[in-house]
Amino acid sequence: DTGVSQDPRHKITKRGQNVTFRCDPISEHNRLYWYRQTLGQGPEFLTYFQNEAQLEKSRLLSDRFSAERPKGSFSTLEIQRTEQGDSAMYLCASSSSEIREQFFGPGTRLTVL
Amino acid sequence: AQTVTQSQPEMSVQEAETVTLSCTYDTSESDYYLFWYKQPPSRQMILVIRQEAYKQQNATENRFSVNFQKAAKSFSLKISDSQLGDAAMYFCAYRVLPRSTLGRLYFGRGTQLTVWP
Numbered sequence: 001d002t003g004v005s006q007d008p009r010h011k012i013t014k015r016g017q018n019v020t021f022r023c024d025p026i027s028e029h030n031r032l033y034w035y036r037q038t039l040g041q042g043p044e045f046l047t048y049f050q051n052e053a054q055l056e057k058s059r060l061l062s063d064r065f066s067a068e069r070p071k072g073s074f075s076t077l078e079i080q081r082t083e084q085g086d087s088a089m090y091l092c093a094s095s096s097s098e099i100r101e102q103f104f105g106p107g108t109r110l111t112v113l
Numbered sequence: 114a115q116t117v118t119q120s121q122p123e124m125s126v127q128e129a130e131t132v133t134l135s136c137t138y139d140t141s142e143s144d145y146y147l148f149w150y151k152q153p154p155s156r157q158m159i160l161v162i163r164q165e166a167y168k169q170q171n172a173t174e175n176r177f178s179v180n181f182q183k184a185a186k187s188f189s190l191k192i193s194d195s196q197l198g199d200a201a202m203y204f205c206a207y208r209v210l211p212r213s214t215l216g217r218l219y220f221g222r223g224t225q226l227t228v229w230p
Binding site: 003004031033035040041042043044045048056091093095101102103104105106107 | 117150156157158159160163204206216217218219220221222223
């Protein structure tokens with residue numbers, strides 16, 4: 001068990017570019033969550049997958065954001081036409097059930113110039 | 114609305130002393146879980162302690178314990194015998210049990226804990 005991993009750890013991009021982040025959950029976990037954490041704030045929920053199904057999306061997730069989990073294993077989060085307001089830490093978490101602990105990855109820090 | 118309030122942006126404690134971090138929350142649900150997560154600098158968030166709302170007994174994990182006051186919707190974290198490695202941002206979070214929320218966590222804004230040698 002290597003824990004939840006995220007790639008890349010840091011991403012700097014120019015406004016208007018597209019970026020994609022990857023999350024690899026703990027292998028036996030079928031639930032995967034994405035959160036966004038801005039400076040001075042706690043993480044805020046973005047979206048949730050159970051296996052490959054995306055079951056919930058926050059209103060924070062605008063049309064420029066899309067997330068997938070094609071085979072129920074790793075997940076990707078894509079941001080199109082990035083804006084400076086997208087600068088944040090994007091956290092991924094996984095768990096084995098709704099009531100069990102969520103294990104967090106190290107996050108991807110996005111900076112949009 | 115589900116909200117979590119941590120009224121102390123920063124706290125400091127001397128090594129080996131005790132510190133208490135405050136958290137209040139607002140929910141109309143009766144079944145939920147409460148958590149304290151620790152986020153060290155540039156490292157991933159890890160769970161410190163959890164409390165089921167239906168349990169009256171306060172949770173403890175070694176040097177970490179909570180004071181859970183359900184009626185007051187208060188959930189404070191006590192760290193005893195503080196160590197330098199306890200220095201981190203601490204987040205209070207909760208999760209309601211009804212399936213409509215699918216297990217998402219609601220977080221406070223965090224308390225930055227400094228431990229002085």
